[in-house]
Amino acid sequence: MSTENTNGKDPLEKIFQLAGRREPVDPARAEAIEKKTHERWQQMLARRRAEQRRRRFAWAGGGLAFAASIAVAVIFMSRVAIETPMVATVVNVLGTPEGGARGHAMAALVAGAELHAGSVLETAADDGVALQLAGGHSLRLAAASRVRIETDAVMLDAGAVYLDSGGEGRATPIEVRSRLGSVRELGTQYIVHLGGNSLDVSVREGAVHVAQGNITATARAGELLQLDKTGQILRQPIAEYGERWAWVAELAPVPSLEGLTLAEFLRWLVREQGWQLEFATPELARQAAKVDLHGSIEGLSGEEALELVMASTGWRYRLEDGTLTIDSREERRP
Amino acid sequence: METFETHSDKRLVERMLAGDNAAFRSFFATYFPRLLRFALYRLHGDDTLAEDVAQSALGKAMDKLDTYRGEAALYSWLCTFCRHEIGAALKRTHREPVDLIDDLPMIRATLESLVDPGAAPDRDAGRSELARLIQVTMDSLPPVYADALEWKYIDGLSVAEIGNRLGRGHKAAESLLNRARESFRDGFSTLTGAGLDLILDQ
Numbered sequence: 450m451s452t453e454n455t456n457g458k459d460p461l462e463k464i465f466q467l468a469g470r471r472e473p474v475d476p477a478r479a480e481a482i483e484k485k486t487h488e489r490w491q492q493m494l495a496r497r498r499a500e501q502r503r504r505r506f507a508w509a510g511g512g513l514a515f516a517a518s519i520a521v522a523v524i525f526m527s528r529v530a531i532e533t534p535m536v537a538t539v540v541n542v543l544g545t546p547e548g549g550a551r552g553h554a555m556a557a558l559v560a561g562a563e564l565h566a567g568s569v570l571e572t573a574a575d576d577g578v579a580l581q582l583a584g585g586h587s588l589r590l591a592a593a594s595r596v597r598i599e600t601d602a603v604m605l606d607a608g609a610v611y612l613d614s615g616g617e618g619r620a621t622p623i624e625v626r627s628r629l630g631s632v633r634e635l636g637t638q639y640i641v642h643l644g645g646n647s648l649d650v651s652v653r654e655g656a657v658h659v660a661q662g663n664i665t666a667t668a669r670a671g672e673l674l675q676l677d678k679t680g681q682i683l684r685q686p687i688a689e690y691g692e693r694w695a696w697v698a699e700l701a702p703v704p705s706l707e708g709l710t711l712a713e714f715l716r717w718l719v720r721e722q723g724w725q726l727e728f729a730t731p732e733l734a735r736q737a738a739k740v741d742l743h744g745s746i747e748g749l750s751g752e753e754a755l756e757l758v759m760a761s762t763g764w765r766y767r768l769e770d771g772t773l774t775i776d777s778r779e780e781r782r783p
Numbered sequence: 784m785e786t787f788e789t790h791s792d793k794r795l796v797e798r799m800l801a802g803d804n805a806a807f808r809s810f811f812a813t814y815f816p817r818l819l820r821f822a823l824y825r826l827h828g829d830d831t832l833a834e835d836v837a838q839s840a841l842g843k844a845m846d847k848l849d850t851y852r853g854e855a856a857l858y859s860w861l862c863t864f865c866r867h868e869i870g871a872a873l874k875r876t877h878r879e880p881v882d883l884i885d886d887l888p889m890i891r892a893t894l895e896s897l898v899d900p901g902a903a904p905d906r907d908a909g910r911s912e913l914a915r916l917i918q919v920t921m922d923s924l925p926p927v928y929a930d931a932l933e934w935k936y937i938d939g940l941s942v943a944e945i946g947n948r949l950g951r952g953h954k955a956a957e958s959l960l961n962r963a964r965e966s967f968r969d970g971f972s973t974l975t976g977a978g979l980d981l982i983l984d985q
Contacts, residue, residue, distance in 0.1 A: 465936035468917035
């Protein structure tokens with residue numbers, strides 16, 4: 450196609466000069482809209498990641514079996530309610546953990562189910578379950594584990610449990626008992642893992658007392674204590690965050706952001722992740738208590754939730770060696 | 784049918800779904816101004832409302848980004864969200880919709896006025912409407928075509944300079960400009976139902 454007329458001039462030039470340049474966009478307003486669109490994009494990505502993660506924990510039986518298992522769980526709960534005190538509520542499940550009262554058949558556990566003294570819980574290789582104990586503790590049962598819940602103790606038959614009292618004096622003391630010894634604590638977060646030959650206690654916060662017959666020992670925050678069946682004790686330092694605690698964080702009940710301030714969210718997050726929280730200035734800490742959050746972090750990992758929330762607030766942060774530092778408000782891009 | 788444009792749109796969306804921040808920035812820089820103008824023309828020039836609508840449309844598009852299959856151009860796909868938001872905004876503000884495609888009689892009058900500059904009393908209004916339609920056509924083109932046409936005909940850049948901006952050689956830039964011109968003519972004819980011949984013959 451020719452682009453020139455007989456005068457040697459490109460005829461399109463005339464109409465483009467008539468039309469002029471397309472209306473430009475005000476950069477400041479575009480920036481504000483870009484930020485909001487970026488947040489929505491990040492939220493969509495987070496939802497996708499959460500969905501992909503959820504798919505790993507597929508329900509074993511499909512819709513009908515799932516519905517049936519809920520019905521069985523409800524029947525199980527109502528039957529035992531009249532016999533023993535309620536000791537825990539299921540707050541989160543991964544996969545198909547099962548529970549059953551003493552002498553009753555096991556049934557799939559669902560969030561909201563109430564458990565009574567003597568209830569036995571079991572998890573398979575991809576399962577996990579989080580409970581809120583009546584005494585105030587958060588109890589999480591790892592994959593491939595089995596426990597019995599009593600009013601004042603958790604009987605660990607296999608696998609591992611995590612207990613979090615929420616801080617010193619906040620929960621009624623509870624003991625973890627196993628064939629290789631017992632663990633008693635006050636105001637702490639810890640994992641008790643029952644292996645074939647040893648009882649391993651990893652302490653994230655506070656201290657725990659471990660006993661096997663006449664042998665007693667104390668394990669403190671940042672320490673792994675291994676008590677073998679001959680009564681020998683080994684200790685080693687551990688990090689209070691990272692891979693060892695990953696399954697605990699994955700089972701953490703997620704709070705609604707509605708009604709939470711940024712400071713409250715950060716305190717919850719660092720406690721669940723085993724991180725330390727620092728603000729670059731006292732003023733930032735004061736400001737964080739005044740920032741109201743909205744939306745949901747359902748299904749997100751701790752780091753994803755952090756990224757999403759901080760993006761929405763426009764605050765900068767860095768996470769290094771288990772310390773989360775809140776720096777300042779984000780600078781505007783040039 | 785997948786075209787070169789929808790293929791590159793699809794690739795852009797795939798990169799965004801993989802969390803590529805550079806892809807997001809490219810997406811926003813390319814499509815936000817076009818969507819804003821798209822809304823502005825249909826909202827009686829109310830720029831505040833148009834910004835709200837464009838932002839809302841982009842937010843919803845982000846929510847549904849993984850449903851984009853590349854069957855239509857990304858801009859057309861985004862416009863479906865924008866149209867929905869425009870409809871809601873017009874209803875909310877009790878305004879009449881702006882029908883842009885049924886303006887053919889006006890376009891014809893405009894073209895006639897351009898043929899005989901002294902003959903039409905509504906010449907300025909007609910020119911303004913024609914200018915808007917030219918810009919709408921530009922926004923409907925693949926972004927690189929629209930940019931190349933603006934650089935050529937408004938900024939007065941040479942083919943070599945356009946090639947430099949695009950990172951292409953002289954011949955490739957010339958070929959791209961030719962494709963841009965053809966797309967513009969086709970787009971304008973599709974939009975208005977009229978060709979550019981009357982103007983181009985002047």
